[in-house]
Structure formats: C-alpha cells, structure tokens
Amino acid sequence: MYTARNVVEMRWDNVVDYLNHISEPNKFQNDIKSMKCESELMSRLLTNQQVTQFLSLWLSKLYDKKETRKERKNLETSMFYKTEGNKEFQSKNYNTSLKLYTKSAIYAPSGSLDLPVAIANRSASLFYLERWQDCIKDIELAIKLGYPEKSRGKLYLRIVECYLKLNNKILAARIISELNNSSQYDMTNEQRERLQKMNEIKLQSLSTIDEINDVNHTCNVVNVTESPSQPKLKRLKSGENPNFRSASASIEVKYALAKGRYVVANRNIKKGETLFVEDAFTFVLVNNNQDNTHCHNCCKSNLDIPVPCTECVETVFCNMSCWDEACLSHHRWICPASQMGLLRQIGITHLALKLLCMCATTTNIEKFNDVQQLVTNFNKLAPADVISYGITAVMLTLYLSKYTDFFKDINLKECLASKFSNDEFNIKCDLATENDKLLYVSSLLLRHVLQLICNGHAITKINVTSDDHENKLLIEEQIRIATAIYPSASMMNHSCDPNIINSFLDQTLVVKAIQDIKEGEEVLHCYGVDFRRMSKADRQEILESQYCFTCNCKACTMPEYENFMKRFTALKCPECSGPLLLCDEHDPPMLCSDCGATVFELTYIYKAKQAQVYAKNYFKEAEYYIREGNLEDAVVELKKCLSLRKSVLYKYHEDIITTLDLMAKLYVSIDQRLPAIYHLEHTIVAIEERYGSCSIELCNELNKITDICITYLQVESNTASKFYKNILKKTRRYLNNAQQILDIVYGPWHEIYNEIETKMAILFNILQNFNV
Known part of the structure; x- marks a missing residue:
C-alpha cells in the first residue's frame, strides 16, 4: 500500500508499473487486441477509479513539492x-x-x-x-x-x-x-x-x-534588425510538389496494401538533389535543454544570451518574438509541468503534450490533418506498452484539467474536432459533458504518443571534440538535439542502407539524395539503424519492437552485408590480408570474407591474440608517457604497438585506427606535421570504408587533416622540396573532397563549411607561387 509520502517520491516509470500491476493487466491486454481505436482504451482507463485517483494524488503531490525543487525560480x-x-x-x-x-x-x-x-x-x-x-x-x-x-x-x-x-x-x-x-x-x-x-x-x-x-x-529607441545567423536554404531544384507539402516535384506519395504510403521518384534524381525542405510541425529538446543552448520555439542553437521564461527555469527563447509565439501556441499550458518537474520524467510523451497544444492552436488545417493521419500501430504494438502509454495519456489529461486553463481556453469543437477533413481519423465523441471532453483529449494524446514512437525524427548533429583523457586527436559523436514531427518526410519507408540523408538547419529538415535514384525507385530513409553502425540482429530487433515490421532491405537480405560490422574488429587473413572472421561465434575455423580462405590453425589464432595483448600493453605504456609529458617515448611505444597490430589485425581494424589517430596527435604536439599527415591519411581510407564516401565522419576527418596540412604549408620554409609540393596537391584534393561532401549531403549552413572555405582561401594564396 502506498502512502501519500512515498507516492510523491515515485518516479513516473514506477507509477506506470504500479498502475499496470493493479489494473487487471492480463484481462486488459486481451481486451486491447479487439479494440479498434484509442478512445475504447481511454474510456476504460478514465472510468477506472484506482487509476484516476492514484494519478490525481501523484500530480497533487508533485505540484505541492514544486516550491521546494532545486530547479525553480529563486x-x-x-x-x-x-x-x-x-x-x-x-x-x-x-x-x-x-x-x-x-x-x-x-x-x-x-x-x-x-x-x-x-x-x-x-x-x-x-x-x-x-x-x-x-x-x-x-x-x-x-x-x-x-x-x-x-x-x-x-x-x-x-x-x-x-x-x-x-x-x-x-x-x-x-x-x-x-x-x-x-x-x-x-x-x-x-x-x-x-x-x-x-x-x-x-x-x-x-x-x-x-x-x-x-x-x-523622433526620439524613440529603434529596434536593431537581426542579421540572419544562417544562410537561406536553396529552393527545391524541381520546384515544390503541389500535392506533397514541403517535398520536391521530383517525388510523390503512393500507396500499397503491403507497405502503406511510401515515396517514389517520378523522374531521375541526381545525387545531391534536395528532396524535402520541411519545418517541424513541433519538437521538444532532449533532456529539456539543460544547458540552455537552444530556443524552445525555433530550435536556434548556440544561445549565449537567451530570453528566459519568467515562470520556469528550464525554458529559454532566442528573442521576444519566439517567447510570444510559444506562449500563444503551447507554453502557457506546458510551463506549469516544467515548474512541477513533470517534463523531466515523461520522455517522449512531453512531445505528445506539445503536439496536442500545437494542433489545438494551429490555423494550418492541411498540416493538422497530415499529423492526424500519421500511423499509430495501435493494434500492432505490445498491449502492455499501449496500456502504459494510455496511463500516461490519462495523467496528462488530468494535468491539463487541474493545473492549466487548457479546457477553458480551448473550445474543443472549434479548435480540434472541426479541423478534421476525414471523419475516419476524428475521435468518436460528442463533447457534450466534461467526461466527454476528458475522453476526447486523452484519446488524442494517446494517438500522438503512438504516432511519435513510429514517426518521430531525431534532430541531430555530429559533435567533434578533443578528449585529452582518452588521448584521441578528435572524437566524433552524433548527438541528439531534439525529437520532432515532420509529417511529409514521415511518408518515407525505411532501409538500413538508405539512398537519402537528413540534415538540419535549426528545426528545418533538409533531405538530400546520396545516390542517383531512377524514376520509379523508392526513396528510402533510415530509421536510426544504419547497417554501418549496427549489426543485423540488433537492427531487426529494434525495427520489430518499435516500428512493428521485419526489414527486408538489401542490407538485411544480401550476403555481402552480413558481416559488415565484423570487418572492423577482424584478424588479418594470412593469405590475402583481408578480414578473417569466425565461422562460428566462438570457435575456429575462421573464414576470410575477401578471398574465401579458411584458417583452421589454432596456432595462428593464438599468436594473433598474444600479439594483441602485447600491443595493448605498449598502448598503455604510451598513455603513461603522455600523462607524464614524455611525448617522444610515447611515440616509440606506439610505433611498437602499431607494428604488432598491423601484423595480425585487418587493415581497417578499429584498434589500428585508434593507434594511428593518437600517433597523429602526438606528432602534431611535437611539431612533426609530415608524419601526422601520413598517419591520418590511413585513417581517412578506413573512415570512408566504414561510413561511406558521403559521410560527415569522412568530411570531419578531411577537415582534421587539412588543418595540419595548412599549418605545415604556412610554417615550412623549404617550399621547393618535393614533400612541400606533394602536400600542396593533397591539401587541394582533400579540401575539394570535403566541400563536395558538404555540397552534396548538407549545405553552406553546416558548421564546417566556413572552415573549409577559409582554408581554401589560404591555399589559393599559397598556390599563386606554384605551378601545381
């Protein structure tokens, strides 16, 4: 039995688990299988007094505690x-x-x-x-x-x-x-x-x-016109499709019973062509923007002078216009939840709450209906999960009713029910009583939660940082900024080897082709499980549990993709130096995926593993010398490590790349730039093999090596040497390659673009004196 004290101490996930336990879960789950729509489940939950009373108590205790929270106005x-x-x-x-x-x-x-x-x-x-x-x-x-x-x-x-x-x-x-x-x-x-x-x-x-x-x-203070922080997006090359909002005229939506709605090319599409430029219908920042780096209304980044909300500490805006717009569209009803600490606990359902508010206040009826028609997989998801989402929808409805003016401010018939262009998607409810209104809103909230699970887009960027503790030259990681809804882009189906790539300019999604796409071919997006980053088993599990389908893309069905990830942790084949993989998960024989040679010799495998142990020890010794500031001795140890690793590991093995990367950093630190460039050239080939020729990872690696090249060209006095002229040629090639990736895949608004252009200008001045 829970007391008032320990109710308030319960985290939201514990509340859901408890309510799932006391609400006859087995019977409930069986009943869900026969339900046709969200309102049938919500009707059951809203009339369950155990559920509503417990949620009301939990919310009231959370509200009472808000004045003692650490993160509050103070x-x-x-x-x-x-x-x-x-x-x-x-x-x-x-x-x-x-x-x-x-x-x-x-x-x-x-x-x-x-x-x-x-x-x-x-x-x-x-x-x-x-x-x-x-x-x-x-x-x-x-x-x-x-x-x-x-x-x-x-x-x-x-x-x-x-x-x-x-x-x-x-x-x-x-x-x-x-x-x-x-x-x-x-x-x-x-x-x-x-x-x-x-x-x-x-x-x-x-x-x-x-x-x-x-x-x-005139003596009034005149507002300063803000200079745009980002270049404007180029228009869609083929023009915008009048029947497919925010999409190029070169693509269209089709329907098939087996796959639902999907996107195809209606003409030949060239690599680099822009297919979508779509603003998010709405979004929420991940981790609630704890560092206050992004605007909660437009997702503009790098705010160091934000405009804070006057009521909650977790919400900032880039200017007063965004603040006013946010308050009118959603924040007036979400701000109390922020003050209560509710938003930090409910994860993606925060976006469902904001989505409901945006739908209630939007005047764009077409986009409203685009959102409402997104799939929910109501009958495909695990019943236990659907019940959990339903409990969350009840809680959010009670929150809106008790702690905001949402039901007073919004006329549900005018602001929501009347906007549906297709009654099939409207909630069957006459809105005559308060209970009807609660049922209507909670049903929409459940729908939005389910839609987000299979239609939410991650607004991401590649973050490149140095990490002295790990002793890497640079560390690249894809970080998630926000989760958003893009109704048009959501029409694309999934492939683990997609032919498009997403990039983001604040909240605007830009989708570009990374391959030539022939007329009639499907335009395919990756739902976050790229074959270059995840094994087939892991991909299939995620797609089945979250998106309710078994992927049959070429990366999941063609043999050449089967062991792609294993190549980068493989031993070296003694016959051809290709990747040597275990036929069985644990025991020999081992098979080369390049030449097909089979290695049965336990002696070879044993020697390889011994060499790895010695190499690891050399690497640790190098790390010790680095901490002591003895960089020359660290280089000596790393040379031993690299020699051993190259002798037994496949050339693109991640341990070899890590060693090369660290050696490049050390050579830069001791002003030996030529060997640093040499070592990074090997990592470039491996990065391209792993992530592809159009990847931002490759672009970042090219940006890194050209930093060193440009410095070498500027400080080297012997400009007549063959080494100098060779670096000149390589620098121009690397910079052109990096800019080409940015032009094809992203655009001039990408963070690296200005760096590349600056280095190109420096190189141009240097080249004036050479016939290269």
Missing part, C-alpha cells in the same frame, strides 16, 4: 549568480560574467526587478565584448521587462555608444536628443559629461540642418 540563487557575475565583470572577465548574468536572469522570480536588472547587467558584458547589436537587444529587453524608469538613462547612454560604434549616427543622435530634452532619468555627473561629449559628436557628425531636424522629430 531569489537567493538569482542574487548569488548576480554577485558572482559582478565579481567577474569587475575583473574584466566579460565572457564569464555574461554566463553568470544569464543564470541570474533564468532564476529571477517572476515579477521581480532581478530579471530586468540581470538582463541590463548582461548588456554591459556584451558592450565590452564589442557585441554592439546584442547589447542593444538586451537593453531593449530589460526595458520591456520593467527596468526602473528612473535608472534607464545609463542604458540609453550605452545604446548611444553602441550606435556610434556601429556608425549609425542618426539613431545615436535621436536618443541623445531624447536624453537632452528629458529630466526623468537619474544620471550621475560622469554620465552627464558623457552625454555632453556625445552631443558634441552628434552635432559634428550630422552635416545638414535637415538631418538635425530629423533627429529632433
């Missing part, structure tokens, strides 16, 4: 960060003070002066960082949030200085005139002297009587 926390920010500002550590003032703003209680003061303080850090436009925006935000009127004089002075730095004398002069004509602002003698000097600058810089009169005519 004056003491806000003041702490403000004080620390002031210390760093006085020490002229402006980047650090910027971060601390942002934290002060995030934790400032709603309605307090601490929020506008923190933003105003942040503007001072931005000023000294010479970020004039950002400084002006922060001042305008501080004023909008209620910065004390009497104290605004110093902020207006700061704006004037920013406009003068930006060489916008007209706008600077307007504010100076306002300050000259007003006595409402408290200003120190020093500030008055600065104003007088600025006034003299104004009179000197304005050349005509008309300009001076124009200044005196």
Whole structure:
C-alpha cells in the first residue's frame, strides 16, 4: 500500500508499473487486441477509479513539492549568480560574467526587478565584448521587462555608444536628443559629461540642418534588425510538389496494401538533389535543454544570451518574438509541468503534450490533418506498452484539467474536432459533458504518443571534440538535439542502407539524395539503424519492437552485408590480408570474407591474440608517457604497438585506427606535421570504408587533416622540396573532397563549411607561387 509520502517520491516509470500491476493487466491486454481505436482504451482507463485517483494524488503531490525543487525560480540563487557575475565583470572577465548574468536572469522570480536588472547587467558584458547589436537587444529587453524608469538613462547612454560604434549616427543622435530634452532619468555627473561629449559628436557628425531636424522629430529607441545567423536554404531544384507539402516535384506519395504510403521518384534524381525542405510541425529538446543552448520555439542553437521564461527555469527563447509565439501556441499550458518537474520524467510523451497544444492552436488545417493521419500501430504494438502509454495519456489529461486553463481556453469543437477533413481519423465523441471532453483529449494524446514512437525524427548533429583523457586527436559523436514531427518526410519507408540523408538547419529538415535514384525507385530513409553502425540482429530487433515490421532491405537480405560490422574488429587473413572472421561465434575455423580462405590453425589464432595483448600493453605504456609529458617515448611505444597490430589485425581494424589517430596527435604536439599527415591519411581510407564516401565522419576527418596540412604549408620554409609540393596537391584534393561532401549531403549552413572555405582561401594564396 502506498502512502501519500512515498507516492510523491515515485518516479513516473514506477507509477506506470504500479498502475499496470493493479489494473487487471492480463484481462486488459486481451481486451486491447479487439479494440479498434484509442478512445475504447481511454474510456476504460478514465472510468477506472484506482487509476484516476492514484494519478490525481501523484500530480497533487508533485505540484505541492514544486516550491521546494532545486530547479525553480529563486531569489537567493538569482542574487548569488548576480554577485558572482559582478565579481567577474569587475575583473574584466566579460565572457564569464555574461554566463553568470544569464543564470541570474533564468532564476529571477517572476515579477521581480532581478530579471530586468540581470538582463541590463548582461548588456554591459556584451558592450565590452564589442557585441554592439546584442547589447542593444538586451537593453531593449530589460526595458520591456520593467527596468526602473528612473535608472534607464545609463542604458540609453550605452545604446548611444553602441550606435556610434556601429556608425549609425542618426539613431545615436535621436536618443541623445531624447536624453537632452528629458529630466526623468537619474544620471550621475560622469554620465552627464558623457552625454555632453556625445552631443558634441552628434552635432559634428550630422552635416545638414535637415538631418538635425530629423533627429529632433523622433526620439524613440529603434529596434536593431537581426542579421540572419544562417544562410537561406536553396529552393527545391524541381520546384515544390503541389500535392506533397514541403517535398520536391521530383517525388510523390503512393500507396500499397503491403507497405502503406511510401515515396517514389517520378523522374531521375541526381545525387545531391534536395528532396524535402520541411519545418517541424513541433519538437521538444532532449533532456529539456539543460544547458540552455537552444530556443524552445525555433530550435536556434548556440544561445549565449537567451530570453528566459519568467515562470520556469528550464525554458529559454532566442528573442521576444519566439517567447510570444510559444506562449500563444503551447507554453502557457506546458510551463506549469516544467515548474512541477513533470517534463523531466515523461520522455517522449512531453512531445505528445506539445503536439496536442500545437494542433489545438494551429490555423494550418492541411498540416493538422497530415499529423492526424500519421500511423499509430495501435493494434500492432505490445498491449502492455499501449496500456502504459494510455496511463500516461490519462495523467496528462488530468494535468491539463487541474493545473492549466487548457479546457477553458480551448473550445474543443472549434479548435480540434472541426479541423478534421476525414471523419475516419476524428475521435468518436460528442463533447457534450466534461467526461466527454476528458475522453476526447486523452484519446488524442494517446494517438500522438503512438504516432511519435513510429514517426518521430531525431534532430541531430555530429559533435567533434578533443578528449585529452582518452588521448584521441578528435572524437566524433552524433548527438541528439531534439525529437520532432515532420509529417511529409514521415511518408518515407525505411532501409538500413538508405539512398537519402537528413540534415538540419535549426528545426528545418533538409533531405538530400546520396545516390542517383531512377524514376520509379523508392526513396528510402533510415530509421536510426544504419547497417554501418549496427549489426543485423540488433537492427531487426529494434525495427520489430518499435516500428512493428521485419526489414527486408538489401542490407538485411544480401550476403555481402552480413558481416559488415565484423570487418572492423577482424584478424588479418594470412593469405590475402583481408578480414578473417569466425565461422562460428566462438570457435575456429575462421573464414576470410575477401578471398574465401579458411584458417583452421589454432596456432595462428593464438599468436594473433598474444600479439594483441602485447600491443595493448605498449598502448598503455604510451598513455603513461603522455600523462607524464614524455611525448617522444610515447611515440616509440606506439610505433611498437602499431607494428604488432598491423601484423595480425585487418587493415581497417578499429584498434589500428585508434593507434594511428593518437600517433597523429602526438606528432602534431611535437611539431612533426609530415608524419601526422601520413598517419591520418590511413585513417581517412578506413573512415570512408566504414561510413561511406558521403559521410560527415569522412568530411570531419578531411577537415582534421587539412588543418595540419595548412599549418605545415604556412610554417615550412623549404617550399621547393618535393614533400612541400606533394602536400600542396593533397591539401587541394582533400579540401575539394570535403566541400563536395558538404555540397552534396548538407549545405553552406553546416558548421564546417566556413572552415573549409577559409582554408581554401589560404591555399589559393599559397598556390599563386606554384605551378601545381
């Protein structure tokens, strides 16, 4: 029996397990098999008093506890960060003070002066960082949030200085005139002297009587027009398909009973052609954006001066427009859940809640219906899982009813039921009573949860970082930024070896062909289980459990794909040096997948394993020397390690690549760039073999080696040597290859693009003196 105390201490997954246990699970699961739609299950759950009473109690305890949560608006926390920010500002550590003032703003209680003061303080850090436009925006935000009127004089002075730095004398002069004509602002003698000097600058810089009169005519602070942070996307080459939103005219949707809706090419498509440019219908950030790096409304990244929500600490926006838009469309109903700590516990169902809110407020009826018609696999998923999702839908419905104004703000008939263009997808409910409304909303929530499981897209990016602890030159990992819904792109079926690739510009999905696709061929997307990254058994298990189908793509049926992943952990064939794989999972014989030779000799296998042990010891010795700062001895040990590994391991074995990568890092550290380049050239071939010729992994490796090449070309004095000229040729080839990958697969908005262009410009200047 659960008491009130331990109910509140239960995590959401424990709540679901408990309710599943007490709600006659066996009988329930059998009944689900005969249910035709979501509302039948939700009707059963909503009328189960054990379920609703327990959920109501859990929510009430969670709500009561929100004032004691660590992650909440708190004056003491806000003041702490403000004080620390002031210390760093006085020490002229402006980047650090910027971060601390942002934290002060995030934790400032709603309605307090601490929020506008923190933003105003942040503007001072931005000023000294010479970020004039950002400084002006922060001042305008501080004023909008209620910065004390009497104290605004110093902020207006700061704006004037920013406009003068930006060489916008007209706008600077307007504010100076306002300050000259007003006595409402408290200003120190020093500030008055600065104003007088600025006034003299104004009179000197304005050349005509008309300009001076124009200044005196208008005295309002003018908003700065934001310069776009990213290049605009190119239009779809073939034009947009009028019958397939956000898709190219070169593709279309078809239907077959065996596979449902799918996408095919209606003309020949060239490698690199853009097939979709689609904005997310909605998204949620993974881990609730704990580092405040992305806007909750548009997914814009790298926010170091976010606009915080005034009620919860977990939500930030890139500007006031996004804040206003989010509040109108969804955040007013989701913010209390954030304050309660609910969103951190419910995973992907957070997106289902946001999706419901977006559907209720959207005016785009066509996109609304695109979302509602996405498949749910209601009758294919495991009944126990469906019940768990149903319990979550009940909880979210009770949350909306008890802790938000959703049911007061939204007329369900007008805002939801009337938008359905096909009654087949509408929930059968007349909405005459409060119970009907709860049933309707909970049924939609369950539908959205189920849709997300098989239609959610991960907004990702490749993160490239150095890791001194692991002693790697660079570590690449694909990180998930958010989960989103793209109704049009969701029409593509899966292949473990897809012919398209996704990339993202904030929340916008860009889909490009990475192969030539012939007219009539299917356009195939990978649902996160690429054959280059996962074994067939693992892929099949995930696809069956989450997407309810058995994959029969060529990567799952053709023999040449069967042992692809094993190649990179294989021994070297004594006959042809190809990958030697175990025929059985544990015991000899071993078979070469290149030449077909069979190795029965236990002696060979034993020697290979012994060599691996010795090589590992050499690698550990190298790591020890690196920690001690003895890089030359570390190189000596790694040479021994590499020699052993090459003698017994397949040339693309991951241990060989790790060794080459570390050796390249060490050679760079001791200013021996030629051997560093030599070692990375071997990793490039292996990376291409593993991830493909159009992979971002290959592009990153090319970017890495060209960093070293460009530095070598700039510092090397013997420019007449054959080595120098050889590196010139290679650098040009590598840069062209990297740019080609970015052009084909991604676009000029990708993070690496500017780096490649900068290096190309440097190389162009160097090549002026050579006939290469």
